[in-house]
Amino acid sequence: MSEPAEPLTPEETWSTLQRLLDRAEQESSPEAREAIMETVALFLQTLGPSDTARCFDRLDEDHRDRLFEYLDAESAADLIESLPTVQGTELLEHAAPEKAAAILEELPSDEQADLLTTLEPESFESILAVMDPDVAEATAALAAYPPYTAGGLMVREILAYEQSATAAEVIENLRRRIDEVDDYDVQYIYVTDEDDRLVGVLRLRDLLLARGSRPIRSFMITDPVSVRVEKPLEALVDVFEQRSFLGLPVVDDEQRLLGLVHRDSVDNAFHERDIGAHLREHGIVGGEELRSMPIALRAGRRLSWLSVNIVLNLMAASVIAAYQDTLSAAITLAVFLPIISDMSGCSGNQAVAVSMRELSLGIVKPLDVFYVWRKEIAVGAINGIVLGLLLAGTAWLWKGNPMLGVVVGTALAINTLVAVSIGGSVPLLLKRFGMDPALASGPILTTLTDVCGFFLVLSIASTFMSQLTGT
Amino acid sequence: MSEPAEPLTPEETWSTLQRLLDRAEQESSPEAREAIMETVALFLQTLGPSDTARCFDRLDEDHRDRLFEYLDAESAADLIESLPTVQGTELLEHAAPEKAAAILEELPSDEQADLLTTLEPESFESILAVMDPDVAEATAALAAYPPYTAGGLMVREILAYEQSATAAEVIENLRRRIDEVDDYDVQYIYVTDEDDRLVGVLRLRDLLLARGSRPIRSFMITDPVSVRVEKPLEALVDVFEQRSFLGLPVVDDEQRLLGLVHRDSVDNAFHERDIGAHLREHGIVGGEELRSMPIALRAGRRLSWLSVNIVLNLMAASVIAAYQDTLSAAITLAVFLPIISDMSGCSGNQAVAVSMRELSLGIVKPLDVFYVWRKEIAVGAINGIVLGLLLAGTAWLWKGNPMLGVVVGTALAINTLVAVSIGGSVPLLLKRFGMDPALASGPILTTLTDVCGFFLVLSIASTFMSQLTGT
Numbered sequence: 001m002s003e004p005a006e007p008l009t010p011e012e013t014w015s016t017l018q019r020l021l022d023r024a025e026q027e028s029s030p031e032a033r034e035a036i037m038e039t040v041a042l043f044l045q046t047l048g049p050s051d052t053a054r055c056f057d058r059l060d061e062d063h064r065d066r067l068f069e070y071l072d073a074e075s076a077a078d079l080i081e082s083l084p085t086v087q088g089t090e091l092l093e094h095a096a097p098e099k100a101a102a103i104l105e106e107l108p109s110d111e112q113a114d115l116l117t118t119l120e121p122e123s124f125e126s127i128l129a130v131m132d133p134d135v136a137e138a139t140a141a142l143a144a145y146p147p148y149t150a151g152g153l154m155v156r157e158i159l160a161y162e163q164s165a166t167a168a169e170v171i172e173n174l175r176r177r178i179d180e181v182d183d184y185d186v187q188y189i190y191v192t193d194e195d196d197r198l199v200g201v202l203r204l205r206d207l208l209l210a211r212g213s214r215p216i217r218s219f220m221i222t223d224p225v226s227v228r229v230e231k232p233l234e235a236l237v238d239v240f241e242q243r244s245f246l247g248l249p250v251v252d253d254e255q256r257l258l259g260l261v262h263r264d265s266v267d268n269a270f271h272e273r274d275i276g277a278h279l280r281e282h283g284i285v286g287g288e289e290l291r292s293m294p295i296a297l298r299a300g301r302r303l304s305w306l307s308v309n310i311v312l313n314l315m316a317a318s319v320i321a322a323y324q325d326t327l328s329a330a331i332t333l334a335v336f337l338p339i340i341s342d343m344s345g346c347s348g349n350q351a352v353a354v355s356m357r358e359l360s361l362g363i364v365k366p367l368d369v370f371y372v373w374r375k376e377i378a379v380g381a382i383n384g385i386v387l388g389l390l391l392a393g394t395a396w397l398w399k400g401n402p403m404l405g406v407v408v409g410t411a412l413a414i415n416t417l418v419a420v421s422i423g424g425s426v427p428l429l430l431k432r433f434g435m436d437p438a439l440a441s442g443p444i445l446t447t448l449t450d451v452c453g454f455f456l457v458l459s460i461a462s463t464f465m466s467q468l469t470g471t
Numbered sequence: 472m473s474e475p476a477e478p479l480t481p482e483e484t485w486s487t488l489q490r491l492l493d494r495a496e497q498e499s500s501p502e503a504r505e506a507i508m509e510t511v512a513l514f515l516q517t518l519g520p521s522d523t524a525r526c527f528d529r530l531d532e533d534h535r536d537r538l539f540e541y542l543d544a545e546s547a548a549d550l551i552e553s554l555p556t557v558q559g560t561e562l563l564e565h566a567a568p569e570k571a572a573a574i575l576e577e578l579p580s581d582e583q584a585d586l587l588t589t590l591e592p593e594s595f596e597s598i599l600a601v602m603d604p605d606v607a608e609a610t611a612a613l614a615a616y617p618p619y620t621a622g623g624l625m626v627r628e629i630l631a632y633e634q635s636a637t638a639a640e641v642i643e644n645l646r647r648r649i650d651e652v653d654d655y656d657v658q659y660i661y662v663t664d665e666d667d668r669l670v671g672v673l674r675l676r677d678l679l680l681a682r683g684s685r686p687i688r689s690f691m692i693t694d695p696v697s698v699r700v701e702k703p704l705e706a707l708v709d710v711f712e713q714r715s716f717l718g719l720p721v722v723d724d725e726q727r728l729l730g731l732v733h734r735d736s737v738d739n740a741f742h743e744r745d746i747g748a749h750l751r752e753h754g755i756v757g758g759e760e761l762r763s764m765p766i767a768l769r770a771g772r773r774l775s776w777l778s779v780n781i782v783l784n785l786m787a788a789s790v791i792a793a794y795q796d797t798l799s800a801a802i803t804l805a806v807f808l809p810i811i812s813d814m815s816g817c818s819g820n821q822a823v824a825v826s827m828r829e830l831s832l833g834i835v836k837p838l839d840v841f842y843v844w845r846k847e848i849a850v851g852a853i854n855g856i857v858l859g860l861l862l863a864g865t866a867w868l869w870k871g872n873p874m875l876g877v878v879v880g881t882a883l884a885i886n887t888l889v890a891v892s893i894g895g896s897v898p899l900l901l902k903r904f905g906m907d908p909a910l911a912s913g914p915i916l917t918t919l920t921d922v923c924g925f926f927l928v929l930s931i932a933s934t935f936m937s938q939l940t941g942t
Contacts, residue, residue, distance in 0.1 A: 050709070282823065283817050284821055295849045295850060314865060316809065321869075337809055339781070346777060350776075382774075
């Protein structure tokens with residue numbers, strides 16, 4: 001088949017699922033209900049993992065857990081792989097430990113370890129207790145490595161041979177381990193010495209093209225690039241960026257081979273952190289939010305950030321309060337305060353976006369803050385002047401008061417310069433001091449530009465009050 | 472070697488480079504200058520591609536072009552691969568057509584096509600004119616496929632054999648083509664019939680484990696999954712999500728094998744569009760911005776978006792202008808207007824971020840807008856009440872006026888509900904009508920919540936004016 005058959009639309013899938021679940025609910029005989037639930041599980045297994053994930057997300061918790069019981073371990077493992085980690089963990093916690101253990105054994109070892117580390121400690125223990133003791137031990141060891149390090153991202157499934165083996169012996173052994181080989185998605189075969197120390201790497205195609213009697217030592221790639229088990233994610237991203245490997249062997253400090261870290265896992269982990277940063281930038285903190293989560297949790301997490309923000313806002317507003325008399329005397333200024341606040345925020349955010357992008361491309365580093373600032377003020381000056389003139393002209397024409405135009409235009413021009421300076425530099429400064437550039441740029445930027453903008457408008461206005469009000 | 476030697480810090484690299492370039496400049500003899508530039512090029516080739524890219528970004532255009540001349544075609548190709556496309560294109564346009572052609576021939580065919588399509592038409596023609604005619608023809612054909620389709624993302628480098636060939640014949644042929652095989656990063660070998668139609672796929676490991684006399688037809692995977700050359704990016708992402716292939720063969724409508732699309736290319740293209748969306752969301756429109764670009768271009772692009780925004784802001788501000796008398800009578804309200812505007816914007820942005828995330832995870836679809844809205848108003852109601860009470864209490868304590876608290880608290884509570892409703896739904900609605908959800912959510916959201924927020928504060932205030940001012 002070259003293209004999969006036309007699937008149900010997402011809405012059709014969802015309504016079919018609901019119809020089936022309703023039927024199961026109305027059924028009084030337990031056997032019939034059982035039969036329907038089994039049918040539903042079969043139906044779900046015919047869908048792609050992303051459709052299944054979407055249906056599971058929309059089900060209520062009760063239906064979700066019950067339906068999950070009817071999936072076989074393999075389908076359940078596929079589903080868990082395509083669900084966000086929080087939901088996968090929840091399903092495993094609610095399942096029987098035997099079922100959870102069977103599902104975990106279907107997953108690659110890095111996914112196992114990820115899920116285990118996010119489980120509640122008591123679920124973690126009870127699942128490990130019913131797993132195959134060898135697997136349990138190895139999995140627990142893997143789960144003990146910190147996440148976002150080579151150890152936390154590696155898989156244990158790896159093919160390694162001793163260097164004195166011949167090509168024919170390796171091929172013969174691979175033939176016997178064909179099932180395992182199929183599961184591993186093999187790209188490289190590793191070569192070790194008698195002490196399990198990594199000494200080389202073998203490409204499948206070289207093995208394919210070598211004469212059978214040659215020892216693998218003679219055509220392996222020696223001095224293979226490897227990474228230490230404690231290497232952090234950022235350093236892994238750099239290594240993979242500089243070299244086009246699909247995976248790298250992971251070794252301990254005596255060069256013993258421990259596992260394999262895939263380029264994909266590194267990319268995904270990096271992307272995951274990126275998404276976290278993007279959500280935090282918009283005020284979703286405390287972990288990923290899905291609409292299927294309990295309302296109180298979602299509201300609470302969003303509020304924790306909003307209430308910090310309200311305090312920052314009050315600080316900015318106190319500048320207005322301090323100049324209340326000025327404002328009273330020239331009430332039209334009140335029309336322009338929100339404009340200056342919003343426009344400066346936008347200009348600053350443009351600079352933040354460019355800095356974040358250049359940081360992620362690696363073409364600026366936290367130490368380049370002065371270089372960035374110099375580049376940014378040139379743009380800030382031009383845009384400040386253009387926007388200031390625009391707003392000044394508008395204010396003059398609208399309210400018939402040229403001095404009003406001078407006041408708000410000057411304030412916007414200066415504040416644009418301030419906003420791009422802050423917006424361009426703050427992400428680099430935060431990164432330099434080990435803080436998350438995404439989280440803080442927004443509120444810091446907004447508060448600072450608001451305080452400065454309000455102060456500029458109102459202090460300039462109070463200086464030129466007589467010209468402004470014509471008295 | 473297991474870990475690369477400690478490299479220079481980015482700052483050391485940059486200052487070394489500058490020192491070398493300064494020396495070249497001061498040198499009066501052309502031969503000596505030549506020698507220094509060659510040294511600089513050698514020095515650059517010892518750096519990783521990302522450090523080289525960073526240095527190139529910081530050089531001025533003149534130095535960049537001159538230094539680029541001294542890189543050999545292979546290093547130049549590596550550099551181009553790690554630079555943002557805009558910069559790579561510029562370097563090629565400034566280089567001699569022969570040099571540019573030599574560099575392009577070092578790149579994989581999909582990168583070639585990408586670069587060629589972004590070149591100015593005259594550069595495109597003059598480079599093609601000096602390329603090997605066969606390569607030029609094939610590259611031009613590839614460049615003609617629309618970007619973000621299977622054709623635009625595929626590579627032509629692919630290994631294919633006729634189905635009657637035996638395992639031994641294929642291995643023998645691979646041995647002869649070893650250089651080519653090395654370049655291709657081979658994962659699969661494709662099998663065709665006598666009319667070049669795709670009939671199967673061969674895994675390297677199966678070839679490795681098969682007896683030499685067997686025709687490949689007998690152990691190939693039949694009915695291979697393939698994608699049509701016109702398949703769009705989104706559909707490719709779905710296919711790769713549902714199946715764990717590293718690459719898929721691309722065929723025309725008669726099932727003839729045209730090329731191979733790599734999972735990486737699809738992921739990168741998708742990520743590229745995502746980044747574009749993220750930049751646009753923050754007001755960087757008209758393509759990627761790098762700080763090394765000319766200031767006028769950067770300022771102009773940012774202004775094009777800011778000037779739309781200023782018009783939207785004026786619309787929102789005209790609500791305040793309409794209630795200027797109310798504001799005059801209760802000037803303290805002016806302190807709270809920016810708070811309500813900013814807080815509602817934040818609440819709305821949280822909802823936008825969750826919707827964008829759920830859209831990208833595929834767990835909500837554009838048609839789910841009613842479901843999303845229902846889920847969002849529950850959170851909006853809770854957070855609106857909490858934030859409203861907070862602001863009401865603050866206003867009362869700060870200004871000693873309980874009625875002021877009632878007015879601003881009620882306005883914030885209602886406006887939070889409005890903001891999350893808009894924020895949650897607008898990205899889905901935009902996507903449904905084929906528009907970019909990232910671009911419009913920000914300005915649309917801000918304008919609507921500002922208009923609504925200002926109107927709520929000021930209309931409630933004017934209704935209860937006598938209680939508010941105690942007159």
